[in-house]
Amino acid sequence: MDERPDSAGSSQETSQSAPTSQSPDTGQPGCQAPWPSGRRRSDRWLGRGWEFDWQGSARTGPQPRRAGVWPRDGGPLRRQQEDRLAGGVATGISLRTGIGVNAVRTAFVITSLISGFGAAVYVLAWLFVPADGESGNIASRAQADRRGIGLAAAAASALALVLLIAALLHVGWIGSLSWPPVIALAGLVLIWRNASPAEQAVLRRLSEPLLGDTSAGQPSRRGLRITIAAVLIIAGLVILLSEHLNRLDLRPLAGVALMFAAIVVLLGPWWLRIARDLMAERQARIRAEERAEMASRVHDSVLQTLALIQRRADDPQQVVSLARAQERELRSWLFDGRAPGSLDGLATTLAGGVRLIQQDVEAQHGIVVEAISVGDCELDADLSALLAAAREATVNAAKWSGASAVTLFAEVEPDAVSVFVRDRGRGFDPDAVPEDRKGLAESVHARMARRGGSATVRSAPGKGTEVALTMPRTAGQREPSPAT
Amino acid sequence: MSAQAAGRRPRVFIVDDHGLFRSGVRSELGDQVEVVGEADDVQPAITGIARCEPDVVLLDVHLPGGGGQDVVSEITKSHPQVRFLALSASDAPEDVIAVIRAGARGYVTKTISGAELVGAIRRVAAGDAVFSPRLAGFVLDAFASAQPDQRLRPAFDTELDQLTPRERDVLRLIARGYTYKEIGRELFISAKTVESHVSSVLRKLQLSTRHQLTRWAAERRLN
Numbered sequence: 001m002d003e004r005p006d007s008a009g010s011s012q013e014t015s016q017s018a019p020t021s022q023s024p025d026t027g028q029p030g031c032q033a034p035w036p037s038g039r040r041r042s043d044r045w046l047g048r049g050w051e052f053d054w055q056g057s058a059r060t061g062p063q064p065r066r067a068g069v070w071p072r073d074g075g076p077l078r079r080q081q082e083d084r085l086a087g088g089v090a091t092g093i094s095l096r097t098g099i100g101v102n103a104v105r106t107a108f109v110i111t112s113l114i115s116g117f118g119a120a121v122y123v124l125a126w127l128f129v130p131a132d133g134e135s136g137n138i139a140s141r142a143q144a145d146r147r148g149i150g151l152a153a154a155a156a157s158a159l160a161l162v163l164l165i166a167a168l169l170h171v172g173w174i175g176s177l178s179w180p181p182v183i184a185l186a187g188l189v190l191i192w193r194n195a196s197p198a199e200q201a202v203l204r205r206l207s208e209p210l211l212g213d214t215s216a217g218q219p220s221r222r223g224l225r226i227t228i229a230a231v232l233i234i235a236g237l238v239i240l241l242s243e244h245l246n247r248l249d250l251r252p253l254a255g256v257a258l259m260f261a262a263i264v265v266l267l268g269p270w271w272l273r274i275a276r277d278l279m280a281e282r283q284a285r286i287r288a289e290e291r292a293e294m295a296s297r298v299h300d301s302v303l304q305t306l307a308l309i310q311r312r313a314d315d316p317q318q319v320v321s322l323a324r325a326q327e328r329e330l331r332s333w334l335f336d337g338r339a340p341g342s343l344d345g346l347a348t349t350l351a352g353g354v355r356l357i358q359q360d361v362e363a364q365h366g367i368v369v370e371a372i373s374v375g376d377c378e379l380d381a382d383l384s385a386l387l388a389a390a391r392e393a394t395v396n397a398a399k400w401s402g403a404s405a406v407t408l409f410a411e412v413e414p415d416a417v418s419v420f421v422r423d424r425g426r427g428f429d430p431d432a433v434p435e436d437r438k439g440l441a442e443s444v445h446a447r448m449a450r451r452g453g454s455a456t457v458r459s460a461p462g463k464g465t466e467v468a469l470t471m472p473r474t475a476g477q478r479e480p481s482p483a484t
Numbered sequence: 485m486s487a488q489a490a491g492r493r494p495r496v497f498i499v500d501d502h503g504l505f506r507s508g509v510r511s512e513l514g515d516q517v518e519v520v521g522e523a524d525d526v527q528p529a530i531t532g533i534a535r536c537e538p539d540v541v542l543l544d545v546h547l548p549g550g551g552g553q554d555v556v557s558e559i560t561k562s563h564p565q566v567r568f569l570a571l572s573a574s575d576a577p578e579d580v581i582a583v584i585r586a587g588a589r590g591y592v593t594k595t596i597s598g599a600e601l602v603g604a605i606r607r608v609a610a611g612d613a614v615f616s617p618r619l620a621g622f623v624l625d626a627f628a629s630a631q632p633d634q635r636l637r638p639a640f641d642t643e644l645d646q647l648t649p650r651e652r653d654v655l656r657l658i659a660r661g662y663t664y665k666e667i668g669r670e671l672f673i674s675a676k677t678v679e680s681h682v683s684s685v686l687r688k689l690q691l692s693t694r695h696q697l698t699r700w701a702a703e704r705r706l707n
């Protein structure tokens with residue numbers, strides 16, 4: 001993974017994310033896509049001097065000959081990560097058999113529409129066929145996920161119930177669907193909970209229009225869902241009223257309602273418990289994340305200041321001013337909600353944030369920060385996290401490197417924002433850092449990873465340190481650079 | 485580094501409106517260079533440089549009587565062999581770009597250490613370009629908007645108006661604080677090749693007609 005063989009002897013890299021393949025044209029690393037330009041590039045691929053893939057999975061898929069057809073190979077059936085629409089099953093089959101990927105997809109869609117069979121087969125394949133580059137399939141991971149199995153059973157039983165009622169009511173074509181959709185739903189639930197993070201991202205993207213994004217700014221989708229639901233209810237009422245004008249005919253309906261009530265009484269508590277468990281699990285996860293966030297905040301502020309005070313114990317003036325500044329910051333965090341080290345309200349753009357880091361670190365640590373930013377964009381939560389990590393890396397350099405200057409370079413590119421923090425100080429051996437040293441591990445690596453970014457540290461004793469941070473930009477923020 | 489620069493001490497002229505700074509630079513440079521004169525404003529600088537004919541002029545970007553670029557353009561007309569190294573505490577990219585476009589061969593910030601400054605003076609004296617991390621950032625920024633897409637690029641954008649991917653790589657590494665030697669190692673090229681990339685960027689910076697660069701320069705030109 002070290003792309004500088006001549007320096008490999010002395011410098012080492014630790015990395016949250018394994019940098020993966022480099023563009024084959026080594027003359028211009030990262031400047032050209034290694035595959036034909038007509039192909040959809042996965043968002044996870046951020047090109048530059050080297051390419052990060054924060055999932056840590058290496059891209060090993062074969063190169064496509066031309067769009068839509070994958071060269072046939074004799075390997076085992078694997079779901080492909082590249083050029084996938086959902087699980088990569090169709091692409092995998094196409095690769096294995098040599099049939100065009102669009103033909104395979106069409107076959108799946110048609111069989112799904114006719115009997116639901118295609119959907120069930122697809123989901124089962126998704127579950128049981130390992131993804132390319134992964135050793136185990138999702139089903140093996142799902143075995144350990146008790147709650148997921150429970151949830152799958154609950155969802156499947158609920159759907160089965162709905163289908164049963166529909167069949168009893170002879171509601172047209174819905175009644176003709178039987179077990180395949182139930183299997184497909186249960187499978188999807190298991191996949192949802194046990195797929196690798198990359199696949200979960202794909203699922204999220206697919207399900208976005210269905211479930212709606214609960215975050216703000218999606219009123220149109222909610223409106224769409226409400227409209228669809230209203231149309232369905234009205235249609236159902238119209239069918240009921242028009243087909244069963246004779247009241248006697250509604251009697252079977254009463255039977256169905258009784259049955260439905262019985263099943264709800266039987267299974268209801270179980271469904272409720274599963275829903276509660278899910279909620280509890282979700283809350284626990286949120287709490288853990290908050291704790292981690294809080295820990296890194298405290299580390300960045302209070303612990304930092306305490307360390308500074310210890311180092312400057314012989315200068316009462318300094319100690320007092322440090323303590324005052326910390327007190328002010330802590331108060332504004334506890335009572336005004338402005339997190340320490342955050343740039344809320346102080347900077348709204350990336351370049352502004354970089355300048356702020358420069359000013360703060362220069363003032364607090366008496367070190368020259370050469371801050372350079374290329375391009376600019378609005379700050380969002382991801383980029384604020386990037387800046388917080390950059391700040392921490394800069395403070396780290398100011399405190400430990402012994403260098404008199406730090407270079408802080410930020411560059412905004414269409415699909416990613418990168419920050420490099422470089423010093424020419426004493427450096428360290430990244431492999432020898434103990435686990436409990438919070439600075440790099442929690443504040444930088446974890447902070448970046450939580451937001452889908454990556455952090456790489458290059459350092460060696462006596463050679464200085466460079467921290468490279470990269471945060472992908474989400475689709476919404478991307479705007480074409482203004483042509484001049 | 486050329487034989488000329490290695491053979492004898494470069495003759496240096498300092499232009500800065502702060503006397504304290506001038507004497508500070510003088511003592512930092514020590515006997516590594518020969519300081520042949522100094523001036524504190526545009527007019528004294530023009531007459532002084534014309535008289536002394538130094539190898540390198542250390543030029544403050546901001547002067548009371550106008551921008552440093554006036555000195556550069558005036559001297560370059562009569563004494564094209566005199567080379568300029570811009571020196572400034574200023575953050576404004578347009579000032580720096582204007583001086584470079586007027587003909588300065590490099591730009592360093594005033595926070596530079598004495599040893600680094602001597603190195604930069606030698607390099608300019610030898611005819612090479614000197615890019616500080618900050619200048620590299622400015623240049624990347626100025627040219628960045630020309631890079632969106634091969635197909636969208638207007639036809640009149642000549643080769644001068646855009647950086648090659650390699651030049652951008654080199655500039656990025658300079659901006660990240662790498663030395664030429666380290667950049668060479670990183671990109672598997674010699675330090676000499678790095679130098680030629682930087683010189684080529686400097687040439688583009690000075691000759692490009694991209695209107696953003698032209699506008700920057702024009703806005704700052706005080707006539």
